[in-house]
Amino acid sequence: MHPVVVTATVTVGSALLAVGLVAIGHRVVRRLGRRSVLLAELATHAHRPLLVAATVAAVQFAVRFSTGYAVGEPWRRTTLHLLVLATIASCAWLVGALLLALEDTTLARFRTDVPDNRHARRLHTQVVMLRRVTIAVIVVLTIGVMLMTFPAVRGVGASLLASAGVIGVVAALAAQSVLGNVIAGLQLAFSDAVRIDDVVVVEGEWGRIEELTLSYVVVHIWDDRRLILPTSYFTTRPFQNWTRTRAAVLGTAEFDLDWSVPVQVMREELRRLVESSELWDGRVCVLQVTDATGGTVRLRALVSAADSPSLWDLRCLVREHLVRWVRDQRPTALPRWRAEVGDGNGLSDWLDLRPPAAAARDRGGRDRVGRGRVRPALDAEPPDDARLFGGGADGEARASVFVGPDDSTGPDPQRQD
Template sequence: MQRYLWTIVAVLAAAAIALLVVEVVHRVIRRLGRRSLLMTELTQHAHRSFQVAATVLAVQFAVRFSTGYAVGTEWRQVLLHILVLTVIATAAWLVAALLVVAEDTALARFRVDVPDNRHARRVRTQVVMLRRLTIAVIVVLTVGVMLMTFPAVRGIGAGVLTSAGVVGVVAALAAQSLLGNVFAGLQLAFSDAVRLDDVVVVEGEWGRIEELTLSYVVVQIWDDRRLILPTSYFTSTPFQNWTRTEAAVLGTAEFDVDWSVPVQAMREELRRLVESSELWDGRVCVLQVTDATGGTIKVRALVSAANAGSLWDLRCLVREHLVAWVRDHRPTAMPRMRAEVGDAGSDLAWQWVQPRRPVRRLGDGDVPDDARIFGGSDDGDARSEAFVGPDEPVEARR
């Protein structure tokens, strides 16, 4: 009984000393690291794991040196084995906490709340994927080391290793889909094909990459729905990434109007509208006639915005305003099917309505910037150099 009491006292003393030392170290690091992000992260995220690991290790040493080797052999071995398993688990917890601290410190250098955050989102995606992978590896290694402390497991280890090739093949075939998603997740993280907060169009849905894991990707749809896809989808299926190089994007609004529409007046109205809106980023404002068949012409307004959300609102604003403008100021330009009966001079009132205000006429060879996509401005010239190919660009639906 005296030896048991001595063991209990030794364990309590060791635990108290360990807790005291950890607390002193914690306070010193917190005081010295007030201006250091790394020290602050250590005190916040690694304190608890360090405290538990140090306490368990101190208790193990107290039990080992206070019980001796000849007294109470059976219960001593069981207790020490349990303490060894606990030390392994707490050490893995501490290592994982230190890795998380290092990753959080690295992420703090890259801000995502700035307009040009493409590089920061790329680094954040890679770090998050590495964090998930490293934690999974730590858990697997910890379980393996804990199992190897059992003599029975060590005894069958040789037999397991001899059949490792067959087992590996069977496991690879059984987990083919899972492993494919894991490798696809790593490929996405380091190929820069898609990043967190990227705006994408998948399965006909427009949304934002909300979460990217080793096995699946969560896309937040614009109406707050969540589309969950396996990571292998993004490596095997074409998809649209609107923010692959930058957040600024272009969008269109198309109108079917009558041949009598004054295109230049409509172009000037579009320019006036976007210049008065905070949604426009000042890059592109173009209005062109892209088709003229079936008794109507198709007028397309191309505008730009700083991000996909602003572009959506801007496109809706352009549609609403120009529809109202055609209805109120150019009613004869509204699309209609008609059969003409009258003189060819178009002198009848229903055949022609004079515009309410004069339209500015352009000189010979004078083409306004708002009538060109691939030219007429610095941005248009750069786009013309980038898109060298067919004489007529492919129509974009978005």
């Protein structure tokens, strides 16, 4: 039989044998994968790379051992060199597929579609970043190994190594921003400062971390816009992370109203509103007067929700309802400017300008004590929904976080020597 026919027959037979063995192994692994996540991922990711790698390796061995008669022929050297390059590339593909299967198996154990998913999102972020680094390293090493198979490249290797220091310095200066972003991406992945699906506020925009790569971060803005930022932004500039510790957050709605606003009545109205809404998680409902300057008083409604989307809708609901309530039920509490004309002896409905003793006589003298002096009545203890740091277990826990260390053994700050 002619040597060429023998070579072709052996090559085709080896390729078919490799394809058959890979097909049988794939069927077995897929059957076993019904009870194993790892085997299922291997059957999905590693089938094609293993098929290509096994076929190329079989063809290489067949050509090498069936063409011994043609040792030294140029066509044989060229064919074997091409097969070696194909083997290196297919093996690199197989290694990458195996690593991807292991990473997907790890991610399958930690779900992100559950309420308390902070640890899972952190792991997903780290695995995704490692996957990108792994693929980049495999590609670089594969190209390097393939180039080293050329004699000309090996010949200039010594001179390249000698000038590697100068080239490295030049490359570092030229790619300073790129390398900075890569290092920042790795820092973000392992410092737990930001994770995929975290809710953040950056550049005045509120959104969710949609994608985190080695060079840039994609923030999905609430109105479906995408904000693309370099990874170094999150390591050099301040930003808000609403879900770093947990998804439940607090939000405010502020109102500038007239001094005649009935705060307690408005507080009760806020409580009725949030208790009737499914957006409220039942933790915090507080209405406080936070400022009283400029002719108006500022009321801040503080409410809580299980996650930031619910909080956004709850804050809008509180604003809309309380604005309507003030307009319809307490129109005198709307912000207004006052101008007093005359000598000021007249009395307004909302202000009693007389001394306390005269006001007490009109009320029947019930508050009179001592020699005509009147002791002003103190306000009662504010209810729970008027206190942020106290009034309940959640408020007491929040207050303990913001209390400094108790140094009972130190000097008395009130003592003066």
